[in-house]
Amino acid sequence: MKKLFPGLMLAGLLLLSLGSCKTKANNAETDERDSTYTQVKHPEWSRNAVIYEVNLRQYTPEGTVTAFQQYLPQLKELGVDILWFMPINPISEKDRKGELGSYYAVADYEAFNPEFGTVEQFKAMVEQAHSMGFKVLIDWVANHSGRDNKWVTEHPDFYEKDSLGNMKGLYDWTDVYVLDYTNPELRKAMIAAMKYWITEVGVDGFRCDVAMEVPTDFWNEARTELQQAQPELFMLAEATAPDLQVLAFDMGYNWPMKDLFNEIAATSGQYTFKGENGEVRSFPETHAIAINNLIEQQYLDFPKDTYLMNMITNHDLNSWEGTEFQRYGVLTDAFAVLSYTLPGMPLIYTGQETGMNRAFEFFKKDTPPQWEPRNEYFTFYQKLNELKHSQKALAAGLDGGDIISYATSSPDLYIFSREKDNSRVVTLVNLGNGELPVEFTTDNTPEVGEMINFFTGEEAVIPSTLKQGEYLIFINKK
Numbered sequence: 001m002k003k004l005f006p007g008l009m010l011a012g013l014l015l016l017s018l019g020s021c022k023t024k025a026n027n028a029e030t031d032e033r034d035s036t037y038t039q040v041k042h043p044e045w046s047r048n049a050v051i052y053e054v055n056l057r058q059y060t061p062e063g064t065v066t067a068f069q070q071y072l073p074q075l076k077e078l079g080v081d082i083l084w085f086m087p088i089n090p091i092s093e094k095d096r097k098g099e100l101g102s103y104y105a106v107a108d109y110e111a112f113n114p115e116f117g118t119v120e121q122f123k124a125m126v127e128q129a130h131s132m133g134f135k136v137l138i139d140w141v142a143n144h145s146g147r148d149n150k151w152v153t154e155h156p157d158f159y160e161k162d163s164l165g166n167m168k169g170l171y172d173w174t175d176v177y178v179l180d181y182t183n184p185e186l187r188k189a190m191i192a193a194m195k196y197w198i199t200e201v202g203v204d205g206f207r208c209d210v211a212m213e214v215p216t217d218f219w220n221e222a223r224t225e226l227q228q229a230q231p232e233l234f235m236l237a238e239a240t241a242p243d244l245q246v247l248a249f250d251m252g253y254n255w256p257m258k259d260l261f262n263e264i265a266a267t268s269g270q271y272t273f274k275g276e277n278g279e280v281r282s283f284p285e286t287h288a289i290a291i292n293n294l295i296e297q298q299y300l301d302f303p304k305d306t307y308l309m310n311m312i313t314n315h316d317l318n319s320w321e322g323t324e325f326q327r328y329g330v331l332t333d334a335f336a337v338l339s340y341t342l343p344g345m346p347l348i349y350t351g352q353e354t355g356m357n358r359a360f361e362f363f364k365k366d367t368p369p370q371w372e373p374r375n376e377y378f379t380f381y382q383k384l385n386e387l388k389h390s391q392k393a394l395a396a397g398l399d400g401g402d403i404i405s406y407a408t409s410s411p412d413l414y415i416f417s418r419e420k421d422n423s424r425v426v427t428l429v430n431l432g433n434g435e436l437p438v439e440f441t442t443d444n445t446p447e448v449g450e451m452i453n454f455f456t457g458e459e460a461v462i463p464s465t466l467k468q469g470e471y472l473i474f475i476n477k478k
Contacts, residue, residue, distance in 0.1 A: 038303040039247050040223070043232040045081070045135065046250060046307075046345070047395040050385050051236075052080035053314055055350040056088065056116055057100070058360045060368055065117045069125045074371070076132050078353055078378065079385030083129060084207050084236070086315060087139040088113055088122060092146020095175045098363020103139070104209055105146035105175040109193035119201065126202045137234065138197060140206040142190055143213040144169075144176040151189070152177065158186040170213070181215045191222050198229045205234035211249070212239035219248035236309065242302045251307035251396075254344060258311060260286065260294055261335050262327055268412070268433040268468070270329030273322030287411035288431040295343065295403060305397040310339035311347040318349060319362045326357075330469040333380065334429040337471045340384045341418070341427045343403065345396050353381045387454060391475060392423040401425075406446055409439040413466065417446050426451065426474040430466035437465050448474050 052075060060067035065088075075083070087103040090113045096105065100115070112119035126136050145151060151158045152167070159167045160180045167177040179186060197203045211219065219237075227233050237249040245252055263286035265271045274280055298308065311317070312324040312335050324332050339346045351360075351369035355377035360366050388394055393401035401418035408415060412432030418425050426446045430436050451460035451474040460474040 036246070036303055038245055038306040040235075040245065040250050040306070042250050042305070042307070042397060043135075043234055045232070046234055047397065047399045048389050048392070049081035049135075049345060049396075050079065050388055051082040051084055051137075051309065051345055051347050052078075053347060053349045054083055054085045055315060055360060056085060057103070058366050058368055059350055063115065063365060065122045065125050069128060071371070072125075072129060072132055072134070075134070078348075078382050079389065080348060081133070082135045082137060082204075082234070084137040085139060087141060087209075088116060089141075090114065092148045092175060094146065094148040096146075096363075097175050098361075100364050101146075102173075102175060102363060104141050104144075104173075106141050107146045107149050109145075109149075109190070110196050123201050130202065135204040135234065136202075137205045137207050137236065138203050139209060140194060141209045142179070142218075143210045144173070144178045147175060147177055149177075155185070155189070157183055158189070181218050187218055187221065190218075191225050194222060194226060195229050198226060198233075204230060204232065205236070205250075207236040207238065208249075209238050211237035211244055211252075212241045216241075216243050216248065219244060223248040240308075242306075245306040246303050249306075251309050251345060254308035254310050256294055256298070257291075257308070257342070258317070260290060261312070261338075264288055264290070264412075264431050265328045265331050265335070268329075268331060268431060270331050270433075271327055272329065273326035288414040288429070289411045291338075291342070291414055292405050307396040308344040309347050310342055310344045311349070312336050312339055313349045313352055314347060315349060315360070315362075318351075318359050323357050323359060324352070331431055332469075334431060334469050334471045336380075336384065337427065337429060337473065338414070340388055341394060341416075341425060341473065343396070343400060346384070346388065348381060353378050383455065387425075387473065387475070390423075391425050393418040393420040393425045394423075395420065404444075404446075406444060407441045409441055410436045412436060413438065415446065422476065424451070424476045425454075426460070426472075428462075428466060428472040430468055430470050432468060435465050435467045438463055446474075450477055451475060452477055 056065060056068055057063045087106060089109060090107040090111050091101040091103065092105040092107040112122055129136050158179055160178045162168045169176055170178050181187060194206065223235060235249045237244045237252045239252050240255045241252060262271060263283040266283035267285050267287060272280060312328065312332065328335050354369045354371065355375060356369045401420035403416050403418055405416040410432060413430055413436055415428045426448060446462065448460035448462060452458060453460055454473040454475045
């Protein structure tokens, strides 16, 4: 079979997505990999959705679900669709980290953290969220539990043991014990606990912590059983692992794209975050055109019609790797635009829509974001959410349009289009370290004659130059 991706920049044109791929020459559907379509049936509401991560502890001064509930109208106005709550279970006290401990050291899988309120209050919030059109996911920690989880004493056989027969931790997570998935009784208990939150509380699915550390066959089994309780189940894996997305998960983390964004920003002199050693991390020289190579590889690696979650921040990045502004500098908004227009689903983290440029404390209460007055960041993300909802070309999976990437004289410009049915989106970003000329090096150039600037409504015009961090989005006229 002929090679599908010969010399990206020499050809000057690339058509691909995680959903499908076709060549310009014959416009025929082709495929050169053996992997199958994902067997996961995505809910239709997920195709053009935006996911929002809720840090309940830090969202309000009270840190309760009732206090958060007052912000549902604001989130509706922002235009997000899926509310993903960081873990809502009680937090273990044994060997807990910091004052309040890690959300990810679960003391009881079928209980609600009393710091946040009651399970009845959470259920009422879920019901209101559903009435407003939101879907609700909760964070699920299946790989390990807190060290005083009731299973530690009631079912010690649920845990892995070291050579001395002691329960063991993982990495530097000294507040947890690792669960043993060779035990079929543990599997039954874990699935039963997950099902409780669906049948008794009404959640729509789960974001699963370190999903790659749990056997894939467990997730496959869990998906089958949970789907019976929730036909429109949605599952997000905190992993970039193709095998997890064949039978179990709708979506995985696009960690490689985040890493690539970091490298591009560092090459452009914008990465300023200092680690624990007080030094700025070094990265390999990388330019915007490398995005093509990553998307090509992901097309080859992942099952067709699966999703990846794009992001410029989340709770892990914010707390441990720096804010989006520390990592991307003046390129931050351009990378946000890419998180919406590249294949996949975009994420917004608590405070991102306020332009919050500080890290939340992880193990203790912190000051909430400055929700009012709303600023230009709220308007920016509100507009991007409108774009995601209104453009079929930007749908996730097979429903979205393939990427057509246009070669220019600069490796730091990334210009591409996506088209599906009557929807067409052209994106231009300058990820370099200065103003750059927009000079196409082949005859393949984006046609924008019947398009408008999405942000201004003016006639679309390809500029002669783009300033550092400048971005443009063109869409078809209505």
